[in-house]
Every structure is written in C-alpha cells, then in structure tokens.
Amino acid sequence: MEFTKGHGTGNDFVILPDPDGTLDLTPDLVAAICDRRRGIGGDGVLRVVRAAKHPDGVALAGEAEWFMDYWNSDGSFAEMCGNGARVFVRYLLETGLATAAGGALPVATRAGLVRARLDGDVIAVEMRRPRLHATSTATLGGLTLPGTAVDVGNPHLVCPLPAGLELTGLDLTRAPGFDPALFPTGVNVEFTAPGDPVTGVDAHVLMRVYERGSAETLSCGTGACAVAAVALHDVARDTGTVAVDVPGGRLTVTVTDDSCWLSGPALLVATGTLTPTPTPTHP
Numbered sequence: 681m682e683f684t685k686g687h688g689t690g691n692d693f694v695i696l697p698d699p700d701g702t703l704d705l706t707p708d709l710v711a712a713i714c715d716r717r718r719g720i721g722g723d724g725v726l727r728v729v730r731a732a733k734h735p736d737g738v739a740l741a742g743e744a745e746w747f748m749d750y751w752n753s754d755g756s757f758a759e760m761c762g763n764g765a766r767v768f769v770r771y772l773l774e775t776g777l778a779t780a781a782g783g784a785l786p787v788a789t790r791a792g793l794v795r796a797r798l799d800g801d802v803i804a805v806e807m808r809r810p811r812l813h814a815t816s817t818a819t820l821g822g823l824t825l826p827g828t829a830v831d832v833g834n835p836h837l838v839c840p841l842p843a844g845l846e847l848t849g850l851d852l853t854r855a856p857g858f859d860p861a862l863f864p865t866g867v868n869v870e871f872t873a874p875g876d877p878v879t880g881v882d883a884h885v886l887m888r889v890y891e892r893g894s895a896e897t898l899s900c901g902t903g904a905c906a907v908a909a910v911a912l913h914d915v916a917r918d919t920g921t922v923a924v925d926v927p928g929g930r931l932t933v934t935v936t937d938d939s940c941w942l943s944g945p946a947l948l949v950a951t952g953t954l955t956p957t958p959t960p961t962h963p
Contacts, residue, residue: 681954683713684771685720688763688946690898690928694722695771695948698749701733707755713954714753720954723894724761725751726768728777731788740788746772747788752893760791760833762901763931766803766946769796774948791833797941804943807902808833809935810909818869819857820850825871828910832940835867836906847873847888852896866892870903872910875925881932882920883911888927898928905940908933 681703684695694713696703705727714722727749731737737747748768750761769785772778778785785796787805795806814829818839827839837858841847856869868891875884887907889900908922912935921934931944 681956683720683952683954684775684948685722685950685952686726686767686770686946686948687928688766688899688901689926689931689944691761691763691767691900692722692898693724693726693764693767694720695726695728695767697728697775697777699728699730699733699777701729703727705749705751707751709755710751711753711755720952722753723891723897724753724758724764726764726771727751728768728771736790737788740793743793744786744788746778748794750789752891753895754893756893757790758834758893760789760794760807760902762805762807762832762903762905762942763899763944763946764901765789765794765796765805765807766901766942766944767948769803769805770946770948773798789833799943801945802943803946804941805901806939806941807905809938809940810836810905812909812913814862816859816862820852820871827869828913829862829867830906830909832902832905832909834902835863835865836870836903837863837867838870838872838906838910840872840910847871847886850888852888852890855892855895856890868892868900868903868906870900870907872907875923878923880921881923882917883908883915883922884925885911885922886925899926899931901931901942901944904931905933905935905942909935909940
C-alpha cells in the first residue's frame with residue numbers, strides 16, 4: 681500500500697491513493713496507520729478516490745473528479761477537514777492526478793463541493809460560510825467556559841478564554857465536556873485568545889483545538905474558520921479577514937457574504953510503502 685505524508689500548519693495526514701475505490705479501508709486499519717509509535721502517524725487519513733467510485737461522492741461526480749475520503753485518527757469519519765482539503769489538493773497537483781484550470785480545482789467532500797485556489801506556494805479552499813447557531817459551554821478540568829456553536833460543514837464550539845487565563849495553561853490531554861444534546865455526533869472545541877494587531881486583517885486570534893476523533897492537533901482549518909466567524913461577529917462584522925495563529929503556524933480566513941476562504945501552506949514531506957503487520961499479542 682503506497683502512501684504520502686503531508687501537513688498543513690502541522691495538521692498532518694497520511695494520504696492513500698485509491699482511484700477506483702478498491703482499498704479495503706477499515707477503522708482499525710486507519711487507527712493503526714495513524715498510530716504515532718506503531719504506524720506512520722497522523723491526525724487522519726486522506727483516501728484519494730474518484731468521486732464516481734465512492735458512494736459518498738457519486739452525487740458530485742459531475743462537478744469534481746476527486747473525492748476526499750477523510751477519516752479521523754481513531755478510525756471515525758469526518759464530514760470535512762479544511763487543512764486536509766488543502767493537503768489533498770497539493771497531492772492531486774504534485775502527482776499529476778489533476779490540474780488547476782485557471783488556478784482553480786474542485787474537490788468533492790462529505791460536506792459538499794470545495795473549491796481550491798492556488799496562489800504561489802499557498803493553497804486556499806473555499807468552504808461554506810460558517811453559521812453561528814447557538815450558545816453553549818465546554819468543561820475542562822474545573823473550568824466551565826461559555827462558547828458559540830458554529831457549523832462549518834462539521835460541528836464546532838468556540839470558547840474565548842476569560843482575562844487572566846492563558847491558552848498555554850490549558851490541559852488538552854483529555855476531551856473537553858460538552859452538551860451531547862446540541863452535539864450528538866461530537867464536536868471540535870476551539871479555545872481562543874486575542875492576538876496583537878496584524879496589518880491587513882480585521883482581527884487576529886490565537887487558537888488551540890481539541891478535535892473529535894483526533895485529540896489536540898497543531899491546527900484545524902474548519903476550526904480556524906469557526907473562530908474567524910466568531911471574531912468578526914464580536915466586532916459587529918458579517919465579513920472580513922482574520923489571521924488565526926495555531927500551534928503549527930498561521931492560517932488566514934476570509935469570510936464573504938456566501939462562503940469562507942481558508943488559506944495557508946500545504947506541504948508533502950514523504951512517500952513510502954506500508955507493510956501490514958499482525959497486531960502483537962501479550963501474555
């Protein structure tokens with residue numbers, strides 16, 4: 681089984697080419713591949729399959745040739761992954777599986793059609809406009825933090841930290857608690873703090889994230905979009921550009937009247953061949 685390893689601001693993925701959808705990919709296999717000690721290691725798996733060959737992508741086959749079959753590192757599915765989409769596009773272009781006609785490339789995902797745009801070494805993807813739809817809370821240790829529920833094709837809860845509490849002081853080794861009635865399939869929880877002013881953007885936010893199915897990650901693209909939407913809402917703006925600093929680097933999010941653009945680096949760092957090995961048994 682051939683693979684490529686890539687990342688977007690530290691959000692890392694194992695990419696598996698499977699154009700005709702013949703690979704027997706299972707939750708256990710995905711979890712084994714993403715294991716950072718016994719496998720390749722990654723926040724998730726990106727299976728590269730033609731939209732017409734995947735049941736979740738066939739409806740979009742007329743608009744996009746390729747479907748991003750994204751799996752979290754625990755073997756569960758995710759509707760969308762913004763950094764994953766950018767890395768997926770980088771892979772399609774560098775392997776020659778696709779070309780960006782006019783600098784643009786459409787990709788099918790479980791959250792719908794995503795359009796990518798190339799600007800030098802930077803890849804931007806256009807996703808649905810984030811929808812703020814409720815208030816809720818996250819619990820972390822002894823803290824209860826108010827937040828805003830945001831739909832970016834997948835569920836998010838954005839929780840600004842109160843004054844005096846530092847992002848670096850949060851213990852994200854365990855999943856935050858949340859309201860299961862509001863988030864029946866789980867939720868990605870973002871914790872934010874204001875950043876120093878940055879020229880050319882309307883807001884600057886610092887972010888850490890606990891992703892459902894993957895634990896804390898160095899970056900989350902859809903999470904950055906959710907955070908940007910909340911930051912703009914807090915300054916009474918419907919549209920604008922926000923710089924979002926994550927532990928893995930900086931993402932730039934531009935919210936328009938009808939969509940959201942996520943921009944940043946996307947790199948491929950290694951290729952190789954996976955050798956399936958039996959799970960060791962212990963007495």
